[in-house]
Amino acid sequence: MEIRNLYQPFELELLKIDNYENREHRNTFFEMVFVLEGEGTQMINNHKLPYASNKLFLIFPQDIHGFEVTTTTSFFFLRFNDSYLKTQPKEWIQKLELIFNNHNHLPGCILKNVSDKALIRALVEALIRENANPQFQQQEVIKQLINTIIIIASRNILLMPPTVTDKSKTDYSIQLLSYIHQNIYDPALLKSERIAERFNVSPKYISTFFKIHIGQTLQDYIITYKIKLIETRLRYTDMQINEIVYELGFSDSSHLNRLFKKYNGISPSEYKKMMDEKQTSF
Structure with missing residues (x-):
């Protein structure tokens, strides 16, 4: 199985694909995937669930996941690792750790507030525009937009029922890569x-x-x-x-x-x- 790594604090990617099956793989970083348009199936840890536009997915390090595309789909990927999280205020990191530890690692959109779907879409579209047009203080603006997306995602995760899972391998991978980054x-x-x-x-x-x-x-x-x-x-x-x-x-x-x-x-x-x-x- 393919393993994908991230060698910078964060990465943005806009991908439009048509009738393409994305092979299941594992990441060593966190990944948020927003569907701008299209339909298909999300696969994560042997679970499957349909996806459609305005859905936001959260994928944890070492989750086995992929997408089966049935109609032309535009994905926006926001990838970040522990080194990005560690640049944030201590209180923010602690809050995220609490939230992420309660995530159930199941397929499906993490946005439970209907109004947040339009808000996330607006932020994603702003990120795409900002990233495509280099200008003064571009990185600062991008980081602010990323942080806002993560915070909105976190408040929605709090509405999801907590699930205890075996994360020993995931935790060890994060600790090991964190040691190298530091x-x-x-x-x-x-x-x-x-x-x-x-x-x-x-x-x-x-x-x-x-x-x-x-x-x-x-x-x-x-x-x-x-x-x-x-x-x-x-x-x-x-x-x-x-x-x-x-x-x-x-x-x-x-x-x-x-x-x-x-x-x-x-x-x-x-x-x-x-x-x-x-x-x-x-």
Whole structure:
């Protein structure tokens, strides 16, 4: 089964598909899916339920899920991981943890307030417009819209009956990825031996768990995550390559350049120039 990872705090995607069956897969992050138009079936953890426009679905890390599309469907995906949640105020995080722990992991729309469906649609459409047109303080506006969607979703989840489920594997995956995200700037703490010591398991278990539940080796995940951090800095800050080298623990700028080009096909300077040109074209 395919395992999908997210190497940045959040990600937005608009997808329009026609008569397509999305294979079941697992994520290592949280995902909200809003249906702008279309009909089909949502599948999650061996349960199925029809979907239609103005439905909002919440998918947890390690949930097995997919969609069967019967009529042309426009999906909007909002993906975020623990590193995004940790940037929010402590009270907000605690409230979300309480709400998420009560979610039943069953298929179906999580919006129980009818009036919230129109509100979520308006916020999603605003996100799509904002994301398509880079401009001053774009990231701040996007984050505010995302937070509002999450808060509205959370108040609807509170109206759902709580269900106790076995989330040990999900929790362990989140804890493991959270440790990596928090210590990404300290290479010594990212060695398999140190991670194994932190979680009181053997290094071999860490390697095996990563391959099975994350779909990558530990080293591949760390490298891919660092590449995404580099892209973010090149795109949204004025940091120099030498500063990024020091921040992310690379041996030198040549090491960073080689790795970046291996994954993206272009050098960091070429990537930054391309992003700057794209920004000024709007």
